[in-house]
Structure formats: structure tokens, C-alpha cells
Amino acid sequence: MRSTITAAALAACLAAPALAAAPPAADDAAFRALYKELVETNTDHKIGDCTTAARQIATRMKAAGFTDAELNVFVPEGLPLDGGLIATMAGSDTSKGAVMLLAHLDVVEARREDWVREPFKLIEDGGYLYARGTADDKAQAAIWADTLIRLRQAGAKPKRTLKMVLSCGEESLPRINNIRWLIEKHPEWIKADFALNEGGSGALKDDGSPLALGFQAGEKVTQNFVIEATNPGGHSSVPRPDNAIYALATALGRLAAYDFPVRFNDVTRNMFTTLAAMTPAPVGPAMARLVANPADAEANAIVSADPRFHSMLRTTCVATLLDGGHAINALPQRARATVNCRMFPSDKPDEVKAAIVAAIGDAPVTVTAIPPVNPVNPPPQLSEEVFGTAKKVAAKHWPGIPVVPTMSTGATDGRFLIQAGIPTYGVPGFFAEPETNAHGLNERISVKGLMEGRAYLFDLTKAYAGLK
Numbered sequence: 001m002r003s004t005i006t007a008a009a010l011a012a013c014l015a016a017p018a019l020a021a022a023p024p025a026a027d028d029a030a031f032r033a034l035y036k037e038l039v040e041t042n043t044d045h046k047i048g049d050c051t052t053a054a055r056q057i058a059t060r061m062k063a064a065g066f067t068d069a070e071l072n073v074f075v076p077e078g079l080p081l082d083g084g085l086i087a088t089m090a091g092s093d094t095s096k097g098a099v100m101l102l103a104h105l106d107v108v109e110a111r112r113e114d115w116v117r118e119p120f121k122l123i124e125d126g127g128y129l130y131a132r133g134t135a136d137d138k139a140q141a142a143i144w145a146d147t148l149i150r151l152r153q154a155g156a157k158p159k160r161t162l163k164m165v166l167s168c169g170e171e172s173l174p175r176i177n178n179i180r181w182l183i184e185k186h187p188e189w190i191k192a193d194f195a196l197n198e199g200g201s202g203a204l205k206d207d208g209s210p211l212a213l214g215f216q217a218g219e220k221v222t223q224n225f226v227i228e229a230t231n232p233g234g235h236s237s238v239p240r241p242d243n244a245i246y247a248l249a250t251a252l253g254r255l256a257a258y259d260f261p262v263r264f265n266d267v268t269r270n271m272f273t274t275l276a277a278m279t280p281a282p283v284g285p286a287m288a289r290l291v292a293n294p295a296d297a298e299a300n301a302i303v304s305a306d307p308r309f310h311s312m313l314r315t316t317c318v319a320t321l322l323d324g325g326h327a328i329n330a331l332p333q334r335a336r337a338t339v340n341c342r343m344f345p346s347d348k349p350d351e352v353k354a355a356i357v358a359a360i361g362d363a364p365v366t367v368t369a370i371p372p373v374n375p376v377n378p379p380p381q382l383s384e385e386v387f388g389t390a391k392k393v394a395a396k397h398w399p400g401i402p403v404v405p406t407m408s409t410g411a412t413d414g415r416f417l418i419q420a421g422i423p424t425y426g427v428p429g430f431f432a433e434p435e436t437n438a439h440g441l442n443e444r445i446s447v448k449g450l451m452e453g454r455a456y457l458f459d460l461t462k463a464y465a466g467l468k
């Protein structure tokens with residue numbers, strides 16, 4: 001998934017001077033061909049085929065000089081369409097681990113009858129490239145492959161090992177998720193000091209010029225709960241004071257009124273501090289007060305009025321599914337709601353459950369965590385090597401445009417890698433146009449944005465690899 005929440009939030013708050021963008025790279029024909037082939041290979045979870053996409057990219061890399069030993073097309077047992085590709089370019093400095101270049105090959109299903117254009121044909125129209133996956137996440141997948149191809153063709157000798165991991169199943173978790181599978185079955189294949197992923201962002205001003213770049217470090221963690229009331233029931237002609245639907249309604253009403261406490265980590269503290277300095281009153285000063293004192297109720301009310309900031313500041317739990325009763329003329333024997341929580345990275349499932357139970361009080365319901373009970377992710381560090389390098393390279397491509405650390409309220413494969421001990425960062429590079437519509441109809445990316453992202457990510461990879 002690719003979240004544009006952060007970009008939108010930044011766009012709402014930041015102001016920066018307009019500047020000319022970096023020119024597109026000259027040798028873009030080979031990249032465009034790779035990208036087109038990848039986009040036009042359907043990789044949805046219904047009839048799509050990630051394995052073919054992985055093989056197509058491996059074929060292009062082999063033609064560019066990669067050996068079979070450097071290219072690992074893997075296919076999980078019993079799932080011939082759910083393969084991926086790991087391509088390794090060994091570094092000379094064995095004292096340092098690899099940098100992982102991560103992207104997912106699979107896409108969300110797209111129905112031809114709903115789309116204006118063919119969803120699996122790359123169509124350029126008015127400066128935009130339309131097709132499913134043009135943005136999420138085949139732009140980044142194609143750029144990583146293209147980056148390694150260009151480095152190999154130039155005879156580059158990286159200091160740090162570069163390890164590209166193109167995975168399947170990020171969007172269709174119930175069938176398989178390659179990253180989880182790799183962590184479980186082949187952790188040695190994906191060993192890395194840190195990973196560069198989707199999830200970063202760029203915010204544009206109304207005139208289309210760059211406003212700010214978001215560097216994503218950390219994600220909230222999903223945990224679902226069921227709140228349930230049961231009752232002996234009976235004939236609806238003889239109502240009783242105890243009623244499963246009313247008990248559940250009472251519990252949900254109390255949960256709706258409850259707000260989890262404000263939390264900060266290094267990333268969000270840095271982000272709100274940066275935004276505070278650039279945001280007009282009353283929101284900007286309220287952000288500064290809240291960073292200084294998370295218990296400042298008045299500042300909290302001002303900042304949290306924006307649902308995106310509200311979510312970044314705390315764990316949230318919201319009722320998303322409802323089910324109750326069994327007959328129109330019977331007292332309900334069971335009423336149940338599913339509550340979707342997005343935990344702040346330092347909160348734990350048990351603590352969140354305890355907070356829900358406390359908020360509900362004496363309403364006669366049970367609260368149960370739905371498996372999987374997700375472990376807590378430590379937020380990745382914003383080290384000088386990782387964040388400082390990204391800022392330096394961004395300053396060359398977009399002079400004067402701030403790079404702001406962000407935390408995603410949604411989730412990517414980064415949550416599995418971070419749990420496995422590999423700090424994972426959503427690197428910027430693409431500016432989110434309002435109508436990118438990842439996961440939705442008529443997904444698109446601007447040609448200019450794609451090529452600028454390619455140029456930035458190429459230089460960023462070189463910088464991390466210790467290449468001039």
C-alpha cells in the first residue's frame with residue numbers, strides 16, 4: 001500500500017518557495033521498456049502472476065551482466081504464481097551489511113469495466129502514465145531494477161552490498177506474503193542493515209511545484225478486537241432489561257468517547273517540531289505546546305481536530321464491523337462488533353485491550369484480541385547515515401525543500417522487516433498528485449514525477465552504497 005495521508009497532511013501545513021525540478025535522466029528508454037513490461041504484466045491476486053514479472057526483470061538484469069548467482073527468482077512451495085526476485089550486487093566493505101532495496105510486484109485487482117482505460121496497458125495521456133500499479137508499487141520496483149542495471153553497466157563497485165528484494169503478496173496478505181515467507185524460510189537471503197521501501201512521499205503545492213518530502217520511519221501496528229455481548233434471549237414480545245444489542249451499544253458509545261493519550265517518538269516529535277515552525281496559528285503553536293507537554297489538553301484539541309494528526313499522535317481504535325441478533329421476533333442472543341486498532345509503535349496489545357476494557361466500564365461485554373496478536377515494532381532510528389544521507393541527496397535534487405520524518409498510519413511490508421530486526425524506511429522520491437489513486441480507479445503517475453523519482457533514488461542508492 002502507499003499512503004498519501006502524510007503527503008496531504010504536509011501539503012495542508014507546509015509552505016516553501018517554488019523551485020525548478022531536476023531534469024530527467026537522458027538514458028530513459030531502457031527504463032521505460034522495463035517499467036512498461038512490468039506494469040503490463042498482471043500481478044493481481046486473482047489471475048496475476050508475480051513469478052513471470054520476477055523472471056522478466058531477472059532476464060533484463062542478466063542481459064545487463066548480472067550472473068545467475070546474483071539473481072534469485074524464488075517461488076514459495078505450492079504457489080507457482082507468487083514468486084519474487086532477489087538480486088545482489090556484492091559490496092567491497094565486508095564490515096558493513098547490505099542495503100535492501102524493497103518493492104512489491106503485486107497490485108490490487110483492477111476491473112476493466114470500471115476503468116476508463118485498459119488497466120493493464122501502460123497508456124500515456126496528458127503527461128500522466130495510466131495503469132494499475134503505475135504508482136503502487138511498480139514505479140519503485142522498476143526504479144530499483146533499473147538502478148542496479150545502470151550501476152552494473154557502468155562497472156560500479158559498491159562499498160556496501162546492494163540487495164534488491166521484489167516481493168509478492170503485499171496487497172493480498174491472506175494468500176501469501178513473500179516477506180513473511182522469506183523471514184521464516186530464508187532469513188539469510190534478506191539479511192541487511194536497513195531497507196529502503198515505499199511509504200515515503202512528496203507533497204506538491206497547488207501550482208504543482210514541490211512543497212516538502214516525507215521520509216517515513218515507522219508505521220503504526222494493526223490489532224483487531226471483538227467486543228461481544230451474549231444473552232439467553234427469548235420472545236421479543238416480552239423484552240427484558242438486559243439485552244445483548246443494548247449492552248454492545250453502550251460499550252461502543254463509551255469506546256467512541258474515549259481517546260488514547262498523546263504519544264511521541266523521535267520521528268513524530270521531529271515531524272511535529274518541523275511542522276510547528278511552518279504552520280500558522282493556531283495549529284502551529286499548538287503543535288509546539290503539545291510536543292513540550294503531551295498532556296496539554298487544549299493544544300491536543302486544536303492539533304487533533306485534523307483526523308490525520310489525531311491518528312499520528314496516538315493509538316486509535318474504531319468499530320468497523322457490526323453483527324447482532326438472529327430473528328426479527330427474538331431477543332438478541334449475541335451482538336458483536338469488530339474494532340480495528342492502529343497501535344502507536346510503543347503501545348502493546350495488552351495495554352490497548354486494558355484501555356478498551358477500562359473505557360467500556362461496566363457494560364456487560366467481553367473484549368478479545370483477534371489473532372494474529374501483533375508484536376510491537378521499535379521505531380527505526382533516524383541515524384545520520386540513513387536520514388542525513390537522504391537529506392543531502394534531496395538537497396541536490398530539490399534545493400530548499402524540507403525533508404520531514406513521518407510515521408505512517410497505514411502499514412507496508414516494513415512492519416515485518418522491522419519486527420525481524422531490519423530498520424525499514426519509506427524513502428521519498430515521488431510527489432503525490434491528488435489523483436494518483438493507488439488501489440482505486442484509473443491509477444496514474446506523472447511522467448515528470450516518475451523520472452524525477454528515478455533520478456533521486458538512483459543517486460540515493462549510490463550514496464548509501466558509497467559510490468561517487
Ligand SMILES: [Zn+2]
Pocket residue numbers: 001002104136137170198
Ligand atoms: Zn504498495
